[in-house]
Amino acid sequence: MNRSPSAPASPEPVMTKSKFFRVAVEGATVDGRTIDRKWLEEMAATYNRATYAARVNLEHIRGLVPLGVQSPFGSYGDILSLKTDMIDIDIGGKTEKRLALFAEIEALEPLVALIRKGQKLYTSIEVNPNFAATGKAYLMGLAVTDTPASLGTEMLEFSAKLGANSPLERFKQQPGNHFSVAAETQIDLIDDAPNADPTGILASIAGLFNRFTPPAPVTPPAPAQ
Secondary structure: OOOOOOOOOOOOOOEEEEOOEEEEEOOOEEOOEEOOHHHHHHHHHHOOOOOOOOEEEEOOEOOOOOOOOOOOOOOOEEEEEEEEEEEEEEEOOEEEEEEEEEEEEEEEHHHHHHHHOOOOEEEEEEEEOOHHHOOOOEEEEEEEEOOHHHHOHHHHHHHHHHHHHOOOHHHOOOOOOEEEOOEEEOOOEOOOOOOOOOOOHHHHHHHHHHHHOOOOOOOOOOOOO
16 A cells, blocks of 8 residues: 655744843733733743743734734744833833833744844733632733734723723633733844854864864976976
8 A cells, every 4th residue: 555655744933032021011001900010020920831821922813823924913922931120211201110021032933023124013911810710910922013003002991991892802812801002112032043162162172183283285386388
């Protein structure tokens, strides 16, 4: 019996790790209310990929087909870890200290391409304030967009007034989740290319060999006829 050849395995997606970048600040707007400091602290403390691995998507839309030419909606990467830190932020012309949430991600090639094009990127988080009935907030997802009005203050306030009839409600993973207003973000990528000689030992050995290797003999040119 002739067996049809098996299809070649799909190549593993290339993932590029980022540095930590800011995704939320206490006091920012989220669905008609403000982000509480406690939410940020709980999200940083409870985030565990083994419990629930949050992903990066476009404008909170999770596509049903793989990301590609047919649809720009799908996963753009994975959230690896979260942390909080105090930052200085301008509020009405005055500098204030606020707690901010920072994320570290692994970005897929489409997101890497957006970042390297130098486009302005804005991020919005999806928060579950009572994850798995624990009473603690959990980060459910991170959206990127280059059109902040789609997740701007006016859009979220309008959606909050509509409640269950909000056009954004269908994009939430659970009805009680909240979206934050999109804020401009700078995502710096880490070059994870491995160094073949991190200690320089191989280069040193090569230099020693070069010192003790006699030069190649030079063949004199043939005499002119």
